[in-house]
Amino acid sequence: MTTSRGTLDGDRPAAAAALPPGGQRRRLRLAGLPKPVARAREFTGRALADWLWSPPAPGVDRDVVEDVMLLVAELVANAMMHAGGPLELVLDATGERLRIEVSDGTTDLPAPRRPHLPGLPGGHGLFIVERAADRWGAEPHDRGKSIWAEVDTARLVPPR
Numbered sequence: 001m002t003t004s005r006g007t008l009d010g011d012r013p014a015a016a017a018a019l020p021p022g023g024q025r026r027r028l029r030l031a032g033l034p035k036p037v038a039r040a041r042e043f044t045g046r047a048l049a050d051w052l053w054s055p056p057a058p059g060v061d062r063d064v065v066e067d068v069m070l071l072v073a074e075l076v077a078n079a080m081m082h083a084g085g086p087l088e089l090v091l092d093a094t095g096e097r098l099r100i101e102v103s104d105g106t107t108d109l110p111a112p113r114r115p116h117l118p119g120l121p122g123g124h125g126l127f128i129v130e131r132a133a134d135r136w137g138a139e140p141h142d143r144g145k146s147i148w149a150e151v152d153t154a155r156l157v158p159p160r
Contacts, residue, residue, distance in 0.1 A: 083145075
């Protein structure tokens with residue numbers, strides 16, 4: 001079973017609960033919002049806490065949680081810089097993986113800037129995504145595209 005929940009500011013369950021059986025999908029509309037990177041990070045932090053995938057939950061790898069937050073920030077910032085702004089953030093969590101999707105209104109698919117020149121400013125976003133995510137990609141759709149990154153949940157909460 002997959003569940004969905006509203007995304008109004010301040011909308012938060014009364015008590016934290018672990019990821020439901022079958023997973024959960026949460027959406028945040030970003031189109032037209034001020035400070036979309038900050039809002040996306042806050043939304044993601046609340047979701048991770050609700051799913052018991054953030055400290056101080058036992059066994060959670062703080063470094064991987066920081067990677068997830070970095071992935072969210074990079075994907076939203078890239079949509080702002082290269083695609084006219086993000087439309088929506090979707091977090092799709094299952095027992096196997098967390099998928100982060102950011103949609104925008106352009107059909108131009110991203111590609112890492114080659115050659116990568118780490119000593120120069122700019123052009124590092126997709127290289128950060130490649131290193132922090134277990135998988136990433138882009139999918140065109142009727143309203144533009146979605147850029148996604150996945151992190152295996154075994155990295156977030158290693159098996160005991």
